[in-house]
Amino acid sequence: LFSPLAYAIAIATGDTNLRQGPGTNYPIVGQLKKGEHLKIIGKNKKGDWWQLEGQDGKPVWIIASRVTAQGPVDSVQVAKDIPKPPKQAARPASGGGGPRPAGAGQFGYGIQIQPYGGADLGFAANAIKGLGFNWVKWQVPWKEMEGSPGAISWGGQDNAVNFFAGQGINILASIVKAPDWARPANTDFSVEGPPADPNTFANFLGQYAGRYCGKVKAIEVWNEQNLWYEWGGEPLDPARYMQLLKASYQAIKAACPQMIVVSGALTPAGNVGNLAVDDFQYLEAMYQNGLKNYSDAIGIHPSGYNVPPNLTWQQACDYINQTGASFRGPCDSPHHSWSARSTVEGSRNIMVKYGDVNKRLWPTEFGWAVGPAVNSNYGYANDNTQEEQARWTVEFYQWMKSTGYVGISFLWNLNFSMTNPGTELQQWSIVTSDGRPTLTYQMLQQMPK
Incomplete structure (x- = not known):
């Protein structure tokens, strides 16, 4: 015995x-x-x-x-x-220090929409105004507008830009996805990627900025360039991205001096071989290659995963353990990227380090997905309830406003449940597939602005 x-x-x-x-x-x-x-x-x-x-x-x-x-x-x-x-x-020494930005815009409320594929633009505009928000963001796929060099199809953009500008809603256009003719021969054409010559992109952006000057208020130059499938499977190279940004910034400003140019927001990530580069490391390299002189705002994507917005990454694993969460990324590979707050604070600290204190961070995408997960790659959604999405989104908006260094903040997303039903994109939407407001929509509507 x-x-x-x-x-x-x-x-x-x-x-x-x-x-x-x-x-x-x-x-x-x-x-x-x-x-x-x-x-x-x-x-x-x-x-x-x-x-x-x-x-x-x-x-x-x-x-x-x-x-x-x-x-x-x-x-x-x-x-x-x-x-x-x-x-x-x-508390963990993070804080996002430095003086508050002087004359570099202000805090504001925005949301990303899907304006294509028969989307109801009137519904989207009314929903945005109903929230008390006054900014909208959408992606502009360059490849779908300039199918061959110089032959630009403006129709779809004209419709969306003229409609939302006419509604008094400010527009952020995130311009991405090079057409095949502009990409290098050695790229992976099965994923999106950048052009071989940055001037081809800059030329398109200059024409876009000139055409919509006074209607589109801001342009984001690319998206998540520290991630392999946004960079053609080519080497993830901050210096090459900065060549793209420099040429684009100059072309945009020549065509429309008042246009706000936002640097391409990085995806929160650690170093994963040739698939991803740590966003803090990449942002530092952007600064080392001239970011301060070629941007009006710094784009970031502070993702929420299954961690509340008041917690830093150092606190995330304890929360996962306490709640018995099924997705254990914050414990299995502790890193700042699991915490939306840590992504914001760490990015600000890098801005301060490089003397860029008078600009604001623009979260051009953030949010929390609600389960059940449609795609196992987004399994963290299974840990988040509708009530948590609602409460955390409000809390994060309030916290970002309180920092004094965050600018226009774009929630991901309004209406993908209606335009892309059955995909993982719907798990972030704040309206249902038939257009009814979720609890998150209702709580954002009631939130003091």
Whole structure:
């Protein structure tokens, strides 16, 4: 027969942080790997944290929901030596510092729409105004407008631009996707990619800016250029992107001096071989290649995944563990990109480092998807409820406004549930497939602007 355990032990059910005290506001002092155990020597009053005897004999704490407790658990006493909670000021040093921008625009509310494929533009405009928002964003696929050099088809853009400008809604056009004739021969034509000669793109942008000067208020130059399938499977090269941005910036300003030029927003990512480059690393390289002089605003995509907007990336794994979330990216590969807030703050810190304090960050895409996930690549959606999407979106807008350095912020998305039903795109939409407002729409409508 097995002898009963002489003392209680905690066995980790997954890799879990060890803390200095009973709460996620205490510093991390180590980690208990899945299947490892330590001796239980105490608990907090609520009984939702165990005090353990660490490897060095010093007490550490672990959240009870992430362990299996075995042995004489009932005899465990409330610990007498519980450390005082750290002061709130001891939040992760991030903050997005530096002076507030001077004369570089202001905070504002926008949303991305799908204007093509028979989309009801009147519905979209009324929905945007109903939110109390006054900016709209859509993508402009260069390849679908200039099928051969110099032969530009303006019809679809004319309709959308003239309609929304006529409604008094400001437009951000995100211009992307080179036509095949403009791309290098060695590119991967199965995915989108940049032109071989940046001047071909700059020429198109100059014509676009000139045609819509006074109607389109801002142009975003490319999108997620730190990601392989937005860059033709070619080497992810910030210097090459900056050649594209420099030529484009000059062409846009020559055609329409008041046009706001937004740098292409990076996707939040770590370094993944030749598939992705860390967005902070890429943004630094953009600055090292002249970004400060060739942009009016800095585009970012602070993605929410399944992490609330008030948490930094250092706090994300504890939240995942506490809630029993099914998507464990923030624990399996801890990185700033899992936290929308950390993406904003870290990007701002890079702006400050390179002396670009008078510009604002423009989140040209952000949001939280709601499950059930249509595509397993977006499995984090399964952890998010409609109520969480609504509450987190409002909280993030309010927080971004409070920073003083965030500019126009575009929620992804309004109406893809109507234009692209059955795809993962619908999971971010804030109206239903038949055009009814979701809870997120209603809470944004009520949010003080």
